[in-house]
Amino acid sequence: MSGTVKSFTAVLTGNPNCGKTTLFNALTGLRGKVGNYAGVTVERKEGAMLGAGPDHPIQLLDLPGTYSLSPQSLDEQIARDVLFQKLVDVPVPDVVILVVDASNLQRNLYYATQVIELGHPAILALNMMDVARTNGHEIDVEALSKALGIPVVPMVASSGEGLETLKRLIRDRAIQSRQPQLEEAPRPAIRSFLELPERFGAEAKGLIERFEQTLPDRKRLAAAEAILVLSDDKLLGANLNQYPASIRDAVTQARARLESAGVDWRSAAIEARYARVFAIQQHVTTETVTPGETFSDRLDRVLTHKFWGLALFVTIMALMFQTIFTVASIPMDAIEAGVEWLASQVGNWIGPGDLQDLLANGVIKGVGAVLVFLPQICLLFLFISLLEDTGYMARAAFLMDRFMSKVGLHGKSFIPMLSSFACAIPGIMATRTIETPKDRLVTILVAPLISCSARLPVYTILIAACIPDRRWLGVLGLPGITLLAMYLLGIVGALGMAWVFKKTLLRGDAPLLILELPPYKRPMLRVVLRHMWDRSSLFVRRAGTVILGINILLWFLATYPRSSERADDYERQRLQAAESAFTHLNSPAEFANQISRIRAQFSKADAPTNASPERALFEKLLALDLEESGSQLRESFAGRLGQWIEPSIRPLGFDWKIGIGIVASFAAREVFVSTMSVVYNIGSVDDSNDGAASLASVLQQERREDGSKVYTTLTGLTLMVFYVFALQCVSTIAVTRRETNSWKWPLLQWVYMTGLAWILAFAFYQSGRLLGFS
Amino acid sequence: MNDSQTLASLKPGTRGVVTEIRIPVEQRARLLEMGLLVGTIIELVRFAPMGDPVEIRVRGYNLSLRKHEAELVMVRQS
Numbered sequence: 103m104s105g106t107v108k109s110f111t112a113v114l115t116g117n118p119n120c121g122k123t124t125l126f127n128a129l130t131g132l133r134g135k136v137g138n139y140a141g142v143t144v145e146r147k148e149g150a151m152l153g154a155g156p157d158h159p160i161q162l163l164d165l166p167g168t169y170s171l172s173p174q175s176l177d178e179q180i181a182r183d184v185l186f187q188k189l190v191d192v193p194v195p196d197v198v199i200l201v202v203d204a205s206n207l208q209r210n211l212y213y214a215t216q217v218i219e220l221g222h223p224a225i226l227a228l229n230m231m232d233v234a235r236t237n238g239h240e241i242d243v244e245a246l247s248k249a250l251g252i253p254v255v256p257m258v259a260s261s262g263e264g265l266e267t268l269k270r271l272i273r274d275r276a277i278q279s280r281q282p283q284l285e286e287a288p289r290p291a292i293r294s295f296l297e298l299p300e301r302f303g304a305e306a307k308g309l310i311e312r313f314e315q316t317l318p319d320r321k322r323l324a325a326a327e328a329i330l331v332l333s334d335d336k337l338l339g340a341n342l343n344q345y346p347a348s349i350r351d352a353v354t355q356a357r358a359r360l361e362s363a364g365v366d367w368r369s370a371a372i373e374a375r376y377a378r379v380f381a382i383q384q385h386v387t388t389e390t391v392t393p394g395e396t397f398s399d400r401l402d403r404v405l406t407h408k409f410w411g412l413a414l415f416v417t418i419m420a421l422m423f424q425t426i427f428t429v430a431s432i433p434m435d436a437i438e439a440g441v442e443w444l445a446s447q448v449g450n451w452i453g454p455g456d457l458q459d460l461l462a463n464g465v466i467k468g469v470g471a472v473l474v475f476l477p478q479i480c481l482l483f484l485f486i487s488l489l490e491d492t493g494y495m496a497r498a499a500f501l502m503d504r505f506m507s508k509v510g511l512h513g514k515s516f517i518p519m520l521s522s523f524a525c526a527i528p529g530i531m532a533t534r535t536i537e538t539p540k541d542r543l544v545t546i547l548v549a550p551l552i553s554c555s556a557r558l559p560v561y562t563i564l565i566a567a568c569i570p571d572r573r574w575l576g577v578l579g580l581p582g583i584t585l586l587a588m589y590l591l592g593i594v595g596a597l598g599m600a601w602v603f604k605k606t607l608l609r610g611d612a613p614l615l616i617l618e619l620p621p622y623k624r625p626m627l628r629v630v631l632r633h634m635w636d637r638s639s640l641f642v643r644r645a646g647t648v649i650l651g652i653n654i655l656l657w658f659l660a661t662y663p664r665s666s667e668r669a670d671d672y673e674r675q676r677l678q679a680a681e682s683a684f685t686h687l688n689s690p691a692e693f694a695n696q697i698s699r700i701r702a703q704f705s706k707a708d709a710p711t712n713a714s715p716e717r718a719l720f721e722k723l724l725a726l727d728l729e730e731s732g733s734q735l736r737e738s739f740a741g742r743l744g745q746w747i748e749p750s751i752r753p754l755g756f757d758w759k760i761g762i763g764i765v766a767s768f769a770a771r772e773v774f775v776s777t778m779s780v781v782y783n784i785g786s787v788d789d790s791n792d793g794a795a796s797l798a799s800v801l802q803q804e805r806r807e808d809g810s811k812v813y814t815t816l817t818g819l820t821l822m823v824f825y826v827f828a829l830q831c832v833s834t835i836a837v838t839r840r841e842t843n844s845w846k847w848p849l850l851q852w853v854y855m856t857g858l859a860w861i862l863a864f865a866f867y868q869s870g871r872l873l874g875f876s
Numbered sequence: 877m878n879d880s881q882t883l884a885s886l887k888p889g890t891r892g893v894v895t896e897i898r899i900p901v902e903q904r905a906r907l908l909e910m911g912l913l914v915g916t917i918i919e920l921v922r923f924a925p926m927g928d929p930v931e932i933r934v935r936g937y938n939l940s941l942r943k944h945e946a947e948l949v950m951v952r953q954s
Contacts, residue, residue, distance in 0.1 A: 618940075
């Protein structure tokens with residue numbers, strides 16, 4: 103071979119929960135990349151196989167978990183399309199690795215035999231042999247390989263058992279698949295696992311011929327495809343243009359003939375396949391012990407118990423949020439200190455001026471204010487990855503189904519909603535497992551009402567600024583309760599709106615719930631951490647790009663236009679103040695000297711606080727600073743924008759500075775925090791050396807023109823209520839657009855959520871005032 | 877002779893053989909593909925804490941269905 107080395111494509115496919123992703127990680131050494139299939143948001147996991155050798159690089163593609171080749175969801179559709187070579191951006195697989203759970207052989211073989219019938223060079227990775235052994239299933243690997251007509255590798259992906267054998271086989275099969283055929287050896291006949299009932303078989307045969315004639319370039323797939331099309335009534339209906347009219351007519355006629363003969367064309371092929379699969383399973387398996395209760399069964403006795411199951415569920419959720427709030431505070435303090443240090447260092451490196459201001463206040467503090475919440479976000483993703491990888495997530499759906507069915511959804515919608523606690527984007531993407539389009543839409547529409555991790559910074563800062571830190575019994579604190587209340591409000595809002603949508607716009611039958619409850623698994627720390635890392639770094643990348651961009655824009659909006667007149671005016675006022683305090687001096691230069699001396703002296707922590715003419719001058723200077731920055735901000739672009747929307751938010755008790763935060767965080771909620779730090783750094787009382795004052799304490803000191811506190815408990819709570827409901831996230835809008843393939847739904851989502859946010863914040867604030875709070 | 881009863885009326889821990897599936901044909905394809913066919917032996921494992929859905933064991937694995945569907949699957953206790 104000469105020229106560039108062409109890489110082989112190997113595809114991993116199998117049922118959900120068969121250990122496919124664990125195997126993928128083992129084969130690629132956790133170095134896989136996650137992307138998307140063109141045009142859809144189905145996760146595309148790819149990576150180079152370790153140890154493939156430089157001569158024969160092998161690119162592995164991990165297909166979404168699939169129960170059958172008759173797809174019921176977008177995920178399954180992608181898997182089928184790759185195997186049917188219908189996706190232009192995915193190369194034809196050189197090898198297909200069928201991952202099969204040895205402890206659940208029948209259902210796994212149902213899918214495996216479907217794929218074998220497609221005639222790709224295939225290898226069967228018989229995974230979870232350890233579980234099968236523990237459960238007393240002895241599997242004759244030779245016999246299975248013979249029955250299926252492909253190599254079978256017994257293995258345990260999580261421990262690496264059988265991994266090297268599988269790798270060698272993948273390599274051999276890949277090379278073999280590209281070998282030029284020396285003799286005109288005909289391709290081995292594709293094995294079929296169907297002994298179809300007579301009438302159905304005859305119709306299928308006719309249809310296969312029709313497929314071969316009409317689609318000659320897909321001849322190899324004709325048999326499998328014809329039977330799938332004949333059996334799956336969704337396939338013709340959904341993709342009318344996928345097949346030429348001659349095929350569509352032939353299928354319709356065949357179905358009609360079968361129906362009049364009393365043959366159920368929907369189930370004939372399924373029954374035939376299961377009959378065969380059952381026979382294979384019986385032939386290759388010996389039961390060594392009578393099946394008893396497995397460890398997983400015993401665990402389920404507790405975890406799905408009428409009382410203990412629910413109690414533990416609530417405890418797990420409570421523990422999750424409590425940990426996120428308390429444990430994370432340790433690294434958060436460190437990050438906060440680091441950002442302050444960096445900002446002050448920049449001040450030393452670069453002389454005062456716009457550039458220093460931009461770097462320190464715009465860039466570093468802005469991004470820092472977001473990064474500071476990274477520990478909390480990491481923890482949240484850690485918990486979610488743990489719930490997924492242990493198998494508890496399916497139990498959560500099982501426990502919550504009744505609850506979700508009250509609003510017309512099923513337990514599967516619970517998982518996207520739970521993911522939305524991390525971020526609505528993976529949450530909305532997780533709706534792809536929901537089969538019914540209407541239910542999927544409802545879930546997409548309400549998922550952003552669940553309080554995501556980006557709201558956490560907003561809640562945290564507002565709670566720190568506005569909620570008194572009262573505690574009872576040592577643990578139960580007002581801040582924690584407030585946080586829980588906000589999360590609950592989001593949950594109630596999401597369920598309520600789901601109910602409304604199911605009753606009105608997206609009326610539909612309750613969908614069938616078919617939920618597998620896989621055995622519990624010990625999570626693999628590396629994999630859980632990898633998940634956490636992938637998801638958290640996605641957040642950081644957003645923090646690093648979108649939010650940085652917005653921060654610079656905001657810094658610009660809050661800094662410009664600059665008026666030299668105003669600067670001169672305030673400088674004159676300062677000098678006048680100094681002049682009246684030091685009547686014995688007479689040159690402006692001396693006044694300026696005195697001003698710097700007094701500033702330096704009284705900014706110190708141990709500065710005298712007793713009344714003195716110098717102290718009075720210092721306070722006068724501070725008041726002037728505040729006035730100047732206030733006036734500067736008011737007249738800046740940002741101030742004008744905030745004031746422009748102020749009339750619409752005044753009924754909610756918000757001022758124009760909050761207005762700036764709301765305007766800026768239309769892009770992403772977490773921007774609110776960094777915006778507030780930009781807004782208040784500029785408007786802060788003291789920027790000499792006491793910059794360590796956190797944003798929360800700056801907010802606490804903030805006063806209205808009449809001297810009353812801006813961030814009262816009521817305002818803080820109202821603002822939180824607003825953030826619970828408002829769709830302040832451009833990324834969510836983009837994902838909804840992509841997932842629904844229309845602008846109609848994201849628009850509706852934005853309008854209803856913003857409307858709800860305003861109305862509820864208004865109701866909350868006004869009733870709070872009526873009850874005598876301020 | 878044993879009469880048919882619904883899957884939902886089985887007691888946790890008891891088994892039966894599916895005799896008939898009354899779920900409308902357009903909706904049941906996936907259920908069949910999951911291995912729940914006429915003639916399949918199934919065991920009712922438990923009901924969820926709030927009484928719905930039900931967990932069953934079919935072909936060696938655990939599956940959850942709504943009570944409503946479980947009432948449309950007829951079984952003969954074995």
